[in-house]
Amino acid sequence: MSIKHGLLALLDAGPMYGYQLRAEFESRTGATWPLNVGQVYTTLARLERDDLIASAGTDDEGHVMYAVTESGSAEVAAWFASPVARNQPPRDELAIKLALAVTVPGVDVPAVIQAQRTATIGALQDYTRLKRTATERLEDSDDPRADLAWSLVLDSLIFAAEAEVRWLDHCEARLARVASTRTAAAQAAASQAAASQASEPPAPVPTPSRKVRR
Amino acid sequence: MITDSQPVLRLDGVTRIHGEGAGEVHALRGIGFVARPGELVAVMGPSGSGKSTLLALAGGLDTPTSGTVTVEGVELGSLNAKERARLRRTSIGYVFQDFNLIPALTAAENVALPVELDGVRTATARKAARAALAEVGLEDLADRFPDEMSGGQQQRVAIARAVVGNRRLILADEPTGALDSHTGEEVLRLLRARCDAGAAGVLVTHEARHAAWADRVVFLRDGVVIDESGADAADDLLSGKHVG
Numbered sequence: 001m002s003i004k005h006g007l008l009a010l011l012d013a014g015p016m017y018g019y020q021l022r023a024e025f026e027s028r029t030g031a032t033w034p035l036n037v038g039q040v041y042t043t044l045a046r047l048e049r050d051d052l053i054a055s056a057g058t059d060d061e062g063h064v065m066y067a068v069t070e071s072g073s074a075e076v077a078a079w080f081a082s083p084v085a086r087n088q089p090p091r092d093e094l095a096i097k098l099a100l101a102v103t104v105p106g107v108d109v110p111a112v113i114q115a116q117r118t119a120t121i122g123a124l125q126d127y128t129r130l131k132r133t134a135t136e137r138l139e140d141s142d143d144p145r146a147d148l149a150w151s152l153v154l155d156s157l158i159f160a161a162e163a164e165v166r167w168l169d170h171c172e173a174r175l176a177r178v179a180s181t182r183t184a185a186a187q188a189a190a191s192q193a194a195a196s197q198a199s200e201p202p203a204p205v206p207t208p209s210r211k212v213r214r
Numbered sequence: 215m216i217t218d219s220q221p222v223l224r225l226d227g228v229t230r231i232h233g234e235g236a237g238e239v240h241a242l243r244g245i246g247f248v249a250r251p252g253e254l255v256a257v258m259g260p261s262g263s264g265k266s267t268l269l270a271l272a273g274g275l276d277t278p279t280s281g282t283v284t285v286e287g288v289e290l291g292s293l294n295a296k297e298r299a300r301l302r303r304t305s306i307g308y309v310f311q312d313f314n315l316i317p318a319l320t321a322a323e324n325v326a327l328p329v330e331l332d333g334v335r336t337a338t339a340r341k342a343a344r345a346a347l348a349e350v351g352l353e354d355l356a357d358r359f360p361d362e363m364s365g366g367q368q369q370r371v372a373i374a375r376a377v378v379g380n381r382r383l384i385l386a387d388e389p390t391g392a393l394d395s396h397t398g399e400e401v402l403r404l405l406r407a408r409c410d411a412g413a414a415g416v417l418v419t420h421e422a423r424h425a426a427w428a429d430r431v432v433f434l435r436d437g438v439v440i441d442e443s444g445a446d447a448a449d450d451l452l453s454g455k456h457v458g
């Protein structure tokens with residue numbers, strides 16, 4: 001995640017000091033991705049070095065304020081204008097785990113799927129409760145923009161968790177179908193063997209059940 | 215979450231076998247299930263896992279092959295047909311997977327029917343029906359017949375019929391199947407509000423996003439409860455998150 005661009009975008013709206021930046025970032029994203037103050041200050045130092053921001057004196061209480069430079073402002077515009085890259089999907093531990101579970105012998109794949117489903121739906125229940133309170137709060141909010149932002153972040157988490165459950169359902173159904181065609185094929189093979197033993201010579205034509213398997 | 219009050223719904227060792235001999239289907243195999251006042255429980259599971267069977271038994275529409283179903287402390291098996299019908303009308307709201315609206319009655323008449331059958335005056339029943347229809351956003355369609363409404367609108371009439379007159383137990387079989395995501399969410403909000411007001415709800419759904427409104431999610435497979443997910447952790451999350 002780009003902390004650099006996040007902070008830069010906040011500063012583009014007006015000068016701020018370090019703690020304030022962290023608080024603003026978290027009120028918009030609901031502390032879903034918490035920042036520590038150290039991260040904020042190292043990022044600010046780098047942004048200043050790259051001439052994207054400049055210190056803008058101190059406020060009444062002596063906080064060091066930062067403001068975007070012209071090139072910083074251009075950088076923010078470019079960030080918003082370009083899509084987040086999807087050409088390198090982030091490493092997905094669940095997909096990797098399942099890919100290994102179906103190939104490594106002796107793994108109870110349905111149990112792996114169910115354990116994940118229970119956990120993901122548990123998370124979905126949590127997000128949904130947070131969403132309900134966020135929606136209620138939106139109705140008489142003193143910072144509707146930030147509350148809306150947080151509510152949209154929750155939606156993103158909800159959609160992602162939902163997609164994961166749908167994918168798990170899909171995996172389970174696919175595996176069940178593969179298992180049942182295997183059983184059917186094995187039964188067909190067994191009865192075919194029995195039939196060919198009973199009536200010699202064996203029929204040379206391929207049986208339809210074979211074709212279905214192809 | 216309320217944990218120590220008497221459950222509104224209770225299933226003990228419930229088995230339901232359809233048919234007999236070689237064609238026997240074990241729809242449920244020794245299920246235990248509880249829904250308490252104030253609790254919304256979601257039931258999920260693949261097609262054929264026994265979800266509708268569980269709901270039909272809970273609603274007294276079907277009887278178990280063995281085991282007991284208890285609603286508000288009354289074992290359904292101990293009631294005669296008339297007593298059971300009365301309990302169904304007064305305590306249980308049921309949303310069927312295929313709506314089950316009466317085609318010859320308008321939306322308002324469909325919703326008012328269970329209340330009227332229970333001896334409430336027609337005018338009073340119609341008023342309650344209109345209020346319930348308003349809750350699902352259909353006050354303007356109260357005088358339409360089912361075949362003059364879209365699938366999603368019929369589904370909402372069915373939901374209004376299930377919640378009219380403050381039933382203690384609301385059983386809903388895929389109540390959001392024909393709804394778009396916004397209307398679906400409204401229906402969940404309504405069910406949730408009824409449960410928050412003290413009713414017990416059981417919601418059968420394929421949609422994880424809708425199941426997530428429940429306090430507990432019970433997973434069925436091949437007629438057995440295989441797992442359950444609660445939301446206790448949400449309290450920690452709620453207290454720790456989002457200061458602002």
Ligand SMILES: Nc1ncnc2c1ncn2[C@@H]1O[C@H](COP(=O)(O)OP(=O)(O)OP(=O)(O)O)[C@@H](O)[C@H]1O
Nearest residue numbers: 232233239240241260261262263264265266267268
């Ligand atoms: N009247 C009946 N006679 C025979 N078998 C039945 C009957 N009703 C249900 N079954 C069987 O019992 C099993 C459970 O059915 P049920 O309707 O409870 O499934 P479900 O979980 O609701 O599925 P879906 O998600 O498709 O609605 C299925 O195998 C079904 O075929």
Ligand SMILES: [Mg+2]
Nearest residue numbers: 265266267311
């Ligand atoms: Mg069903």
